Each structure stands twice: as C-alpha cells, then as structure tokens.
Amino acid sequence: MALPKYTETRYRVWHYFYITICTCVFFFLIAPLFVIFPLSFNAEEFLSFSEGMKNLDPDAFSLRWYKDMIYGTKNPWGLAAKNSFIIAIFATLGSVLLGTVAALGLSSRHMPYKGLIMATLISPMIVPLIISGVAIFFFMAKAGLAATHTGIVLAHIILGTPFVVITVTATLSGFDHSVTRAASSLGSDPVNTFMKITLPLILPGVISGGLFAFVTSFDEVVVVLFLAGLENTTIPIQMWTGLREQLSPTILAVATCLIILSTLILVTAELLRRRSERLRGINR
Amino acid sequence: MSSETEKILTTDGIPLEVSLKKAERKNKIKAFLLVAPLLLFLLITYIFPIGDMLMRSVDDKMVTEMLPKTFKSMEKWDGKELPPEEVFESFYLDFQKLVEEKRDGKLSTQLNYTKNGFKSILKKLRRKAKNFEEGNYKEQIMAVHQRWADVEYWRAIQRRAPAYTSQKYLKGIDMYKNEEGNIVSVEEDRRIHRILWLRTLEIAFFVTLLCFLMAYPIAHLLATLPMKYSNLLMICVLLPFWTSLLVRTASWMILLQQQGVVNDFFVMIGLVADDSRPEMMFNKTGTYVAMTQILLPFMVLPLYSVMKTISPSLMRAGKSLGGTPFVAFWKVYFPLTIPGIGAGCLLVFILAIGYYITPALVGGASGTLISNQIAFHMKSTLDWSFASAMGLMLLAGVLAIYWVYNKLVGVDNIKLG
Numbered sequence: 001m002a003l004p005k006y007t008e009t010r011y012r013v014w015h016y017f018y019i020t021i022c023t024c025v026f027f028f029l030i031a032p033l034f035v036i037f038p039l040s041f042n043a044e045e046f047l048s049f050s051e052g053m054k055n056l057d058p059d060a061f062s063l064r065w066y067k068d069m070i071y072g073t074k075n076p077w078g079l080a081a082k083n084s085f086i087i088a089i090f091a092t093l094g095s096v097l098l099g100t101v102a103a104l105g106l107s108s109r110h111m112p113y114k115g116l117i118m119a120t121l122i123s124p125m126i127v128p129l130i131i132s133g134v135a136i137f138f139f140m141a142k143a144g145l146a147a148t149h150t151g152i153v154l155a156h157i158i159l160g161t162p163f164v165v166i167t168v169t170a171t172l173s174g175f176d177h178s179v180t181r182a183a184s185s186l187g188s189d190p191v192n193t194f195m196k197i198t199l200p201l202i203l204p205g206v207i208s209g210g211l212f213a214f215v216t217s218f219d220e221v222v223v224v225l226f227l228a229g230l231e232n233t234t235i236p237i238q239m240w241t242g243l244r245e246q247l248s249p250t251i252l253a254v255a256t257c258l259i260i261l262s263t264l265i266l267v268t269a270e271l272l273r274r275r276s277e278r279l280r281g282i283n284r
Numbered sequence: 285m286s287s288e289t290e291k292i293l294t295t296d297g298i299p300l301e302v303s304l305k306k307a308e309r310k311n312k313i314k315a316f317l318l319v320a321p322l323l324l325f326l327l328i329t330y331i332f333p334i335g336d337m338l339m340r341s342v343d344d345k346m347v348t349e350m351l352p353k354t355f356k357s358m359e360k361w362d363g364k365e366l367p368p369e370e371v372f373e374s375f376y377l378d379f380q381k382l383v384e385e386k387r388d389g390k391l392s393t394q395l396n397y398t399k400n401g402f403k404s405i406l407k408k409l410r411r412k413a414k415n416f417e418e419g420n421y422k423e424q425i426m427a428v429h430q431r432w433a434d435v436e437y438w439r440a441i442q443r444r445a446p447a448y449t450s451q452k453y454l455k456g457i458d459m460y461k462n463e464e465g466n467i468v469s470v471e472e473d474r475r476i477h478r479i480l481w482l483r484t485l486e487i488a489f490f491v492t493l494l495c496f497l498m499a500y501p502i503a504h505l506l507a508t509l510p511m512k513y514s515n516l517l518m519i520c521v522l523l524p525f526w527t528s529l530l531v532r533t534a535s536w537m538i539l540l541q542q543q544g545v546v547n548d549f550f551v552m553i554g555l556v557a558d559d560s561r562p563e564m565m566f567n568k569t570g571t572y573v574a575m576t577q578i579l580l581p582f583m584v585l586p587l588y589s590v591m592k593t594i595s596p597s598l599m600r601a602g603k604s605l606g607g608t609p610f611v612a613f614w615k616v617y618f619p620l621t622i623p624g625i626g627a628g629c630l631l632v633f634i635l636a637i638g639y640y641i642t643p644a645l646v647g648g649a650s651g652t653l654i655s656n657q658i659a660f661h662m663k664s665t666l667d668w669s670f671a672s673a674m675g676l677m678l679l680a681g682v683l684a685i686y687w688v689y690n691k692l693v694g695v696d697n698i699k700l701g
Binding site for chain 2: 025105124262
C-alpha cells in the first residue's frame with residue numbers, strides 16, 4: 001500500500017494511523033494464541049514467564065508437561081482424546097450424510113416451502129448453545145441416551161448439519177444441472193449419476209462442510225457438559241474442568257496440540273476453498 | 285382458442301398440461317424426500333424437545349398431584365380467614381401419604397419456592413404428625429408451629445392449585461403474583477434477573493460495537509491489499525476462527541491474570557505499580573476483552589466478503605468528481621458496505637447474547653450472563669422448569685433478531701470462511 005508521491009501530509013498521517021490501527025487489531029487477534037506456545041514448555045509449575053524463560057535459559061524449558069499429558073494419571077487425557085476423536089468422526093459422518101442429501105433436495109427448484117425448511121434446518125446454528133443443550137438433554141434423558149456415546153454423537157449431528165447444509169447448498173448454487181441431465185440421457189441411473197458426476201463436483205463443499213462439523217463436534221463443550229458421564233469425557237470437558245479448578249501447565253501442552261491441529265484444518269479448508277473457487281470460475 | 289390448447293397431447297394420449305403437472309409433483313416429492321430424513325431427525329431430537337421445554341416451563345402439576353384432597357376441599361374456601369377443619373384434615377391425609385412415599389421433601393422444596401419458611405414448618409409437622417390423634421386436625425396442626433395458624437401460608441398453598449402457571453416467567457423478570465393476584469415486582473435489592481438481562485444486553489451491544497470498530501479497518505485492508513499479502517493476513521483472522529474456544533479462553537486467562545503478561549507489561553512501562561496490579565479477570569473487563577477477540581472473526585468475514593465485491597474504481601470516481609477521500613469514503617464506500625455491517629453485527633450480537641463458556645471462565649460474579657444463570661439452574665438448583673422458562677425468553681429474543689437478519693440478509697446468504 002505505497003502512497004503516491006503527491007499525497008498531502010494530512011492524508012499521509014491518516015494513512016499511517018490506519019496502518020497502525022490495523023496492525024494493533026491483527027496483533028490483538030493472533031498474539032493471545034502465541035502466548036500459550038512458550039509457556040507450555042515451562043519447567044516450573046507457574047502459568048507465567050519465569051525469570052529463566054525471560055533470559056532464555058535452556059534449563060527453564062522442558063517437555064515436562066507434555067510427558068504429563070501423555071503419561072500422567074491425574075487427568076485422563078488419553079481417554080478424553082480417544083472419545084473426542086470417536087465422537088467427532090461419527091458425528092461428522094452423520095452430519096455429512098444427512099446434510100448433503102438434504103442440501104441436494106433444498107437446491108432443487110421444485111422444493112416446496114424452501115424458506116421455512118431452510119430456516120428449520122439452520123436453526124441449531126442460530127439458537128444459543130445453552131438452549132440447544134437444555135432441549136437436547138431433555139430428549140436424551142427421555143430416550144435413555146444421556147451419558148452414552150450414541151447420545152453425544154446424535155447431539156453433535158444436530159449441531160453439525162447446518163454447516164454442511166450451508167456449504168453444500170452454496171456449492172450447488174453454481175452447479176450446472178445440464179451435466180446430470182446429460183448423464184441421464186446417456187442411460188445412467190440416478191444413484192450412478194450422483195456418485196460419478198454430482199459428488200465429485202460438489203466434493204470440496206462437502207469436505208469443507210465436514211470440516212466445520214468435525215471442528216464443531218471436537219470443540220463442543222456446552223451440550224456435552226449436560227450429556228456426558230465420567231466415561232464419555234472429552235478433551236473440551238477436561239479443558240473446562242481444568243480451567244475451572246486447577247489451572248495446570250498440562251492444559252497448555254494440550255492447547256498447543258489443539259492449535260497445531262487447527263492450523264492443519266485451516267490449511268485444508270483454505271486449499272479446498274481455493275479449489276472450489278477455481279472450479280466455479282471465480283478468479284479474484 | 286382454448287379448445288386448441290386442450291388438443292396438445294403427449295404420446296400416451298394424456299393432455300400435456302396434466303402430464304407436466306404430474307412430473308412437477310413427482311419432482312416436488314423427490315426433492316422433499318431428500319430433505320425428509322434430516323427434517324424428521326431434527327424435528328424429533330431438537331424441535332419437539334424445545335416444545336417440551338415450553339411445557340415444562342408452564343407445568344405446575346407436581347404440587348397439584350401431591351395434594352389432591354387438599355385442593356379439592358380448598359375449592360369452597362374463600363381465602364379470607366383460616367380454612368375450615370375439612371381443609372386441615374385433607375392436608376394432613378395428603379401429607380401423611382407423601383411421608384409414607386418419602387416425597388414430602390419435594391413438596392417442601394416446591395412450597396418453599398412459593399413462600400419462604402415452609403421448609404422448617406413442614407419438617408416440624410412431619411415429626412409431630414406421627415403422634416396426632418384422630419379428629420380436630422385444625423388445632424393439632426396449628427399447635428405445631430405458629431405459622432400454620434397464619435392464613436398467608438394457606439393462601440400460598442392454594443396458589444399452587446392450578447396445573448399451569450406463568451410464575452416461572454414472572455420470576456425470570458423478577459416479578460410475582462402477590463396474595464391479591466396482582467403482578468408486582470420483587471423488592472429492589474432482590475431484582476437479580478433484571479440486572480442479568482440488562483447486563484447481557486449491555487455486554488452483547490458493546491462487544492458488537494467493539495467488534496465492528498476493530499473489524500471494519502482490517503476487513504477494508506484485507507479487501508484492498510494485493511492477493512499475496514491479504515492471504516497471509518487472512519490467516520490472522522482464520523486461525524483464531526478455527527481454534528478451540530477453550531484454548532482461546534485459556535490464553536486470555538493466562539494473559540489477564542494478576543501475574544500475567546498484560547499486567548507485567550503495564551508494570552514494565554510504568555503504568556501501574558508492581559504492588560497494585562489491577563484485577564482484569566473475573567469481572568466485566570475480562571468478559572469484554574475475551575469475548576471481543578473471540579467473536580471478532582465473525583464480524584471480519586461478512587464485512588470482507590462484501591468489501592471484496594466493491595470495485596476500487598468507485599472510490600476513484602468519487603475522488604475525481606471532486607470529493608476529498610473522506611467524502612468519497614463516506615458517500616460512496618460506506619453505504620455499499622452496509623449489508624456486510626448488518627450481517628456481521630447481527631451475527632455477533634446473536635452469538636454474544638447466548639454466550640456461556642467464556643463468561644463462566646473469565647467473568648467472575650460481575651461478568652456472567654443470562655446463559656450462566658440458565659446453566660446454574662439446570663445443574664445446581666435443578667429447577668429445570670425455571671431454566672426452561674429463561675431459556676425460552678432468551679430464545680424469543682434471538683428469534684426476533686434472526687427474523688430481522690433473515691429479512692435483511694437472508695439465511696441462504698450466510699457465507700462461511
């Protein structure tokens with residue numbers, strides 16, 4: 001953003017002021033994440049930078065809390081991670097399946113009551129989580145599914161489908177329906193047409209919807225707090241308990257791992273988004 | 285004329301119009317069948333349970349079912365003076381039955397909601413009632429405790445007779461039905477819920493405002509920078525967006541604590557003395573700072589997607605027509621970004637108004653919101669009907685905003701990432 005030579009001084013000042021503000025906001029957004037990283041290598045039990053760390057003394061850093069995360073007995077991080085992944089994977093599969101099929105129906109121009117149905121399908125995303133939590137808890141308690149993996153997976157399917165519906169309908173909005181008609185005219189049955197023609201074309205949308213569903217489930221704590229028993233503990237529940245009770249550096253080690261995971265997800269999501277924009281011919 | 289159009293037939297001999305309608309209907313059913321599984325799933329597991337919350341919030345059958353004889357005999361009582369012997373007798377019989385079934389504890393909790401002081405006199409009654417003689421229950425009960433001879437307490441019982449009540453909703457806004465049946469506010473110093481509602485609105489409003497003020501310049505920068513720089517800066521927005529909410533809250537807890545990095549920095553630049561580090565967490569400040577950072581990406585992304593579509597030549601045209609950069613910005617650029625502002629603000633406001641996790645962790649007592657109160661009643665007091673009532677009041681507010689959002693932006697226009 002180099003300024004042209006003829007810029008007046010007051011606009012020059014304004015411009016630098018604007019750049020400074022932007023820098024501050026970007027710093028505010030991203031810096032808090034980076035404070036976790038060095039502190040997770042703290043050799044001491046405090047959650048602030050020790051004198052040794054400030055002087056970059058190598059003895060002040062250690063992998064102690066990572067060892068505690070993996071081998072420690074106090075916090076069942078292993079069980080929590082296992083549960084989190086199992087629940088998130090099944091919830092993602094369920095959301096993607098239900099959401100994609102529903103999006104196909106919604107994108108049809110023959111769909112009756114489109115607005116009303118869309119609003120209903122999106123509602124779990126709009127309704128505050130605490131209310132969803134209460135409602136889902138009442139249902140699961142009646143159905144005998146409270147404190148079971150099945151119950152939590154179903155709850156996360158509810159919360160995850162809106163994202164899949166939104167991303168897939170968005171992908172389908174640029175979809176050329178003549179290709180499926182061409183397939184049918186060449187003798188392909190609808191299932192075959194979907195698998196061979198439609199699905200490969202909308203796949204980026206399906207996968208990015210799936211990523212949203214995965215992250216929603218993996219990071220979800222409000223509904224799980226109502227539903228989970230001791231056996232169903234997840235990473236967010238362990239973090240929540242840890243943050244409320246004894247703020248130990250082990251949590252920071254876990255948080256660092258989660259930041260790395262979210263970086264991977266971000267990269268995947270970005271690559272997918274660019275691919276789908278390229279496919280839709282949006283070159284900006 | 286019309287006879288001519290009727291003559292158009294398909295190869296099967298069916299009029300074209302009928303055949304087309306049939307195909308149309310078939311397509312409609314096909315489309316609906318695709319949506320049906322998800323719709324059905326959501327209706328059963330989500331929409332109906334919200335209806336169930338509504339039932340729970342007005343349901344008051346519990347006490348009605350626990351004291352059936354009492355309420356029957358109370359029908360004739362005018363409520364002016366102490367009830368007749370008949371009422372006392374049926375209350376004694378109902379109560380003895382509850383004690384046998386070990387349900388008297390529930391009754392005392394419920395009646396205590398209606399009027400404070402029931403817990404102790406019911407406990408006393410349970411102890412004494414074992415030795416009651418038959419007949420003249422009125423005097424025997426009144427002898428247990430002086431409050432049993434107070435007509436106020438009998439009126440309180442009578443108020444629990446109907447099977448449905450709006451009491452939980454009134455309680456949610458610190459009001460109640462008094463003895464005369466008028467709806468009045470509770471005393472000034474006990475109006476905790478109104479404070480919470482107002483605080484929730486206030487925090488949601490200011491968080492939205494702060495997010496807007498911070499997001500507008502950076503969204504503008506992202507939209508106007510060349511692609512290779514803006515992609516890099518976009519990571520600063522997207523990485524927090526994809527990172528776990530608890531991780532981001534944890535980082536704020538570390539930053540804002542009294543021995544934390546922010547306080548260290550303040551001491552270093554001499555803003556505060558080392559021994560008087562300000563408390564920045566477990567109060568409103570903590571809630572504001574953490575919520576603003578966490579919700580900021582939800583404001584940046586809609587603004588960015590709108591600004592991206594505004595051609596830079598519009599600003600150049602504005603300037604070439606004699607406007608200063610500020611005038612060109614205010615008259616040309618800003619009005620074009622209003623759809624993005626509306627979308628971002630409503631999204632952030634809706635999210636902020638129902639926030640739970642972050643205020644619970646960094647908010648302390650003065651920074652918690654209405655959601656925290658709902659969770660408290662779900663988990664600690666187990667007053668689920670009150671939690672439902674408050675949840676539905678919050679939901680009504682959110683749906684109203686959602687309706688506006690739908691009118692202004694349209695749900696199908698929500699963009700993610």
